[in-house]
Amino acid sequence: MGELVVETHDLTKKYGDLVAVDKLNLSIRQGEVFGILGPNGSGKTTTILMLLGLTEPTSGSVRVLGLDPARQPLSVKARVGYMPDEVGFYDELSARVNLIYIAKLNSLPRAEAHRRIEEALTRMGLHDVADQPVRTFSRGMRRRLGVAEVLLKRPQLVILDEPTQGLDPEGAREFLNIIRSLKQDGITVLLSSHLLHQVQAVCDRVGLFHRGRMVLEGSVPELAQKVLAGAYHVWLQVEGPEETIREALRQLPGAQDVTREDHNRYRVVASEDLRAEAARAVVQAGGHLLSLGVETPSLDDIYARYFEEVHHGTAT
Amino acid sequence: MAQQPEQPRERVRGREGSPWSGLWAVVAKEMADHLTGMRMRILEILIVLTAVGTVYAATQNLRETVGQDPFILLRLFTTSREPLPAFVGFLGFLVPLIAIALAFDSVNGEFSRRTMSRILAQPIYRDALLLGKFLAGIFTLALVLATIWLLIIGSGMIGLGVPPSGEEVARSLWFLLATIFYGGIWLSVAMLFSIIFRQPATAALASIATWLFFTVFWGILAGVLAPILQPVRYGFPEEILAQAQLELTLTRFSPNTLYTEVMLALLQPTVRSVGLVLPIQLHGAVLGTPLPLSQSVLLVWPQLTGLIAATILLFALGYVLFQRQEIRA
Missing domain, CATH: 3.30.70.100 (Alpha-Beta Plaits)
Structure with a gap:
């Protein structure tokens, strides 16, 4: 078992009366691909923002790579790559210029930045279109540019929010391969999604979120055992x-x-x-x-069955 | 299950690292955006046309009086010829327009392009982003205004054939500084609205509405408010004076009034007061003689610092709001 990359203890976030994340205890080990699953509004993105220090937790503690994101945000953000859902770029600028801006914000020396940008663009298959404005890019290309940006940092942890949403099946498959290649590089990956079969295809472990709580956690066969009993x-x-x-x-x-x-x-x-x-x-x-x-058993079955039970539970 | 004892949270004093890391990257990027953007090009054309038109008209007028006026180049800014107003008159509304155009989508634009969370996930603080955007706006404004200033002085020298005196240059430089900060206020206003409103169009409208309010309505409102707050009951001169004083104070809440007063004192050396003057105060004054620069600056020092203070205050307000803003839409 590798060391813990992400560790939260009773992490809670409230927006007024609304509890977005409720006493979350999450631990992710190094080199693992962890999937956060759940319907919209179940606290996935809020959790991610707290891990990055972009939102302050109401209570509880977070450790990312052994650091506190609220206290040492710069160190955390220099080591963690984040691709938000529906990642956006400066449309009128070229892919390369967009990456140069990010490299500057990361205070990379010019020569090093140049090298990493070329490398990332080539790896993501964007080298030929690097000087075209991002405006002309398809959704899949934007996502790949998002990963290229994340790679500039040489991150230890990559957080992808809904990485395959809105991609065509071919694009999604390609993207899943990218995630696998990140894992091969020894990068820990945390991804959130509600597209279950894709999560199942790449994740080592998943956590099922429901109303701000992580109600289930484990590998897919483990979950199947728990939820479906007869798996x-x-x-x-x-x-x-x-x-x-x-x-x-x-x-x-x-x-x-x-x-x-x-x-x-x-x-x-x-x-x-x-x-x-x-x-x-x-x-x-x-x-x-x-x-x-x-x-x-597929994650779809587990998911459907779990929420069926929840609904029955609340009905009776 | 036994409750784990709460680990004492290790305290790191203050925040880690410098709040300004990445600042210059933001400034460089934003300035590049401003200077290459279509929006800016349109405004540049507009302002250059205005400058050329008004200065040409002023030169035509001034040709006749060359040699009589020691501050002939300053008159380039203030001389008007029907039907055109003077250049400074144009500046009074062109500068706010440029400033608003530069900033009304500076923050909410990042949200609507969905770049905000990506940028803030980089190892920088929000401080650097906001201040970088503001500085880029101010620098762009300064660049545009300085260019126009040089154009006017240059074309004036060619058109009138007189070299500028040291005092003229110094006065017009002070004027340039005042103009930049006058723009700074509207830049801060537009930026504030771009933080408050998620729609760039709403922010632009709100900024323009604020500007219109202070340009058109505030003067009228001050005229209505002063008699209510300081009524003249018995017709004593003191009462009339107090009312006029109050009205003046009220109008000075508008950045336009402050700017106009600064402009007046700096570009017209003969102006001795920007407030109320009683005949007794003019005892012994040689009317029509110019004041030295230091005295003119002293005269509008409160106005000048007021412009700068308002810029900083509005920026600080935006800063606080932006720090508290949730990244999630």
């Missing part, structure tokens, strides 16, 4: 007498629910991977097993 959906295609097969599947240890979907397609919900046991049971019961497989 594994085993499906089988079997020919044979329905009742016997159904009964045989129901007898399996760990099976929680058996449903028949089509005339010969069954689904077993279980707490573990029951493929081998299910196959044996079906064959022993006299069925002809045609095919079977297991569906790993």
Whole structure:
């Protein structure tokens, strides 16, 4: 386990009566890709702003790279790259000039700044358009320019707020690869999103936010275990007498629910991977097993199920 | 679960680092924006045309009196010829216009372009951003006004064929300084509104409304307020005097009045007072003789410092509001 890059303790932010973030305890280890999930208004962006020292917490403590963002904002901001949602640039200036401004604000020496800018532009595939005004850039190019800007600092931690929102599938896929390449460089990444399948694709761990609280935290399989309980959906295609097969599947240890979907397609919900046991049971019961497989739970399922429970919880 | 004991928060005295780091980067960027922007180009054309027109008209008028007036070059600024007003008359509303145009979207523009959070995520304080924007505005204003000042003096020398005297140059330089700070007030006003209002158009309108209020309505209002606050009951001269004094004081709350008075005293050396003068105070004065520069400056020192103080005060107000502003829209 690496050392902690982000650590918050009972972090709270109130806007008047509205509690935007409520007693948040978050810890992110070095080299990890952590996803903050949650519906709009669940406190994701407020949390990020507090990590950067752009908003003062009402109470609680924050440590980013061992520093206090409220007290040592310059050190924190020199080491942490931040790309806001809907990142904006000076449209009439070229990509390169936009980056030069940022390099100057970071007090990089001229030669070093030049080197890093070329490097970042090349890495983000923007080298050929570097001297065009940002006005002409597509949304995906702007996001990549945003990452290029973040890379100028050689950050230890990168915070991306809704990085793939509004991108076409191709652009989003490309962007996820960028996030993976950041991880390969040993950079810790914190990203917020409500696009679950994308978060699932890149994140090591996720935290589910709801009304300012982090209600769930862990890797996707862990969350599935917690929320869906029966995390594994085993499906089988079997020919044979329905009742016997159904009964045989129901007898399996760990099976929680058996449903028949089509005339010969069954689904077993279980707490573990029951493929081998299910196959044996079906064959022993006299069925002809045609095919079977297991569906790993998606974050969408977890998310939907969690909020379903929350709503039921509040209704009763 | 056992409650962890609260860790004593380590106290770092004050803030870390300099609040001005990144200041000059901001100034350079903003000035480059101002000087290359279309908005500025339009204003430059406007002001150069005004300068050329009024100075040409003034030169035509002054040709006849060259040699009689020791302050002939100063007259370039103040001489008018129908139907054009004098150059200083134009400056009275061109300078606020430029200043407002430079600053009305300085802060909210960053929000609407969604660059604010990105810029503030860089290792700089908000202080540097706001002061940088303000300084860039003032420098741009100073650059434009200094250019026009040189143009006028230069074309006057060519047109009239007289070299400027040291006193004339000194007086017009003081005038330039006063004009820059007069612009500074409107720059601060526009910047303040750009912090308060999220829409640049609203901020521009509010700034122009404020300017109109002080230019057009404040004088009228002072004329209405003075008799109410200081009524003349018995018709004593003291009462009439007190009322006139109050009215004058009230009008001086307007930066326009302050600027006009400064302009008057600096560009017309014969002006001995910008307030009320009783005949008894003129006893022994040789009317029509010019005052030395030091006396003219002394005469409008309160007005001059008032202009500078108002600039600083308005900026400070904007500064406080900006520091407290939430970054989230």
